[in-house]
Amino acid sequence: MKILVLSNMYPTESHPTYGIFVRNQVELLRENGIDVDVAAITDPGKGKAAALKKYGGWALETARRLIGGRKSYTVTHAHYAFPTGLLSLIGKRLFGVPYVVTVHGGDLDQMARKSAGIRRMTERILKEAAHVVTVGRRLYEEVTDGYGVPASRVSVLSMGVDTEVFRLRDREAVRQELGIPAGEKAVLFVGNIIRAKGTRELVDAAAILDREGEPVTVYLVGSTKDAGYADELKAHIAGLGLDRVRFVGTEPQERLSKWMNACDVLALPSYHEGFGLVALEGMASGIRVVGSGVGGLSVLLGDDRGIPVPPKDADALAGGIREALDPESRAFDGESIRREVARHSKDQILRELLEIYEDAAAGR
Template sequence: MSAKKILVLSNMYPTEKAKSFGIFVKNQVDALREKGLEVDVIAVTNPSMKKQDVIAKYLFWMLRVMLHLILKGRSYDVVHVHYVFPTGMLGLLYKKLWKTRLIVTAHGGDIDRMAQKSGRIRHWTKRILEEADHVIAVGQKLYENIHEHFNIPKEKISIINMGVNRKVFAPMDKSAARKKCGIDEQSIPILFVGNMIKQKGLLELIEAFSMLKREIPNVSLYLIGAKKDFTFYNELVEYVHRRTLQDVFIYDAMPQSEIAVWMSAAEVFVLPSHLEGFGLVALEAMSCHTPVVGSDVGGLSYLLADGAGVLVEPHNPQSLYEGIKKVITDSNIGKQLIQKGEIRAQENDQQYLIEKVIQVYSPPEGMSNA
């Protein structure tokens, strides 16, 4: 019997004020609802990482979940949690109390960073992965880590990334897109989209841009994303000022419909992350027919392989500079990247991947949750 009523638990979910905070979770929920499934969501919607805010928002979220567990918990076929720890602990309560099928999506940071913070968190991460009915890894590298480092059998793990919404991330005419974004006609725009945190490699990107600017004066750099870490954000601004760099523009997070226009406007999209579970934002740029330069880490190593993007060394401004320059100065490379990127976008279309998620929701033939 196929699952009909789903509860999604997530420690990230967007609102009008925080449009990009866990937007990929909301996109998947919307896609599931479009397929006719009844989906309820209990999630953290405050992106603030200030200590007092983190404690308050997690306490409130956990209380809401506990109340819901007691009053309405038995009515769900599946509980789907995003991020192994701490969300998976809440999901386990539904499984224990109501025998609900538990699906856990690991996004990367929960395995690469969170599980390494302490022995206790690692223990809980392992227990959640073991007790889940099925684990979804958003990328190949993550899948391998879960199997090798946590001894989870391969048949219990699926690789399903969050998918790209090709209706939103659709290519548009470059000059029209640039006009819409207010980008000078003579400019060569380089774009980064993501959280303003050190792990995204933004200092290396500024360094690489500084080298490029000396050779190609009409390049410009656009950084779009949430200021998740104000100490680092101030360091980033100071870094730009110290180099007296012109044409570096920093914008707050935007709705996806606007991001798609910026991606079409860009000459090259850059993701110089130190860690990346999958790199969905790079896929969204490919879907807009913009060449991608990204670090050879995590999911990006697979996503940009075989000429779908240009892979560069993480933490290495020189390598990043060379990768961006290659795309900007060689139109043939740009065309090849666009062609291969389109194939990647087709393979990772959200409409196709959502069917795989729905298959995971249903227990294998002959099995029930009881």
């Protein structure tokens, strides 16, 4: 079996978290003896000129690999329906290579809604795929009901959590390593520092707790790839008079797990979320999770695994954080959390993914 993985996001040393979930899956396949080639965009930079350069180069690299390996590739696996899936669709039509496409959320929630043309192309990509993987149940329903893809060719399969990395650690030791003072109430955010991740509402929630005499320190871990918004957010924080918001920057996964062990609450107030892998990684690391009840997050936080709150609601978010900080809170069921983490283990993901590839190659 030989797979060509295509993705418009893939990490490098300069951008270690950019599409890290795709690389993790690639490495899982390689560790288990699967021959995997990758053609991906590794530069998160914005702007029309940068976009033309990187997307053009990516398309040429994909074409080169398909032309050279069209007889050896079992399937191509596209991450994100559009634009990535378009390359797989072309590969199928020109070279007869079947493809699998993973829908992550933004491709349907944002990209497909930009224009009627992109939506039609997204529908064609999904319908011609040998199999469509969705990272959450809501996306499964949208693909089957909204795009008319037969349920027999659609699966719900997350990107999986690496429990060898995301695990319980010595809290005092990692707090000392990261410079978090003893007794400090620490709220962690992990993700891109962008508006749609609810970062403004998070600092507003911190301000609310501050006024109520329950101060917290907010640690923002992630890329400030939108420099304009990051400056706007810092100005907003200054206007609120908050002095306990820390911009940490990006962190490798091993260190990210340490942050999750060191902090008290993981806050994920996204406006939309296909799955919410960070929440699952937090659960595996033992941190209490508060997040928006949207998309895949609403499922992950269900059954007392976390505290769901409405998106774009700083007051509700402050209330969720306050409850999560309460050591007597009964909002968290440890057994339910353990079962959910196990359900998304690397071994389970690998078994299901290989079965999807085999069926796609056999035309089933």
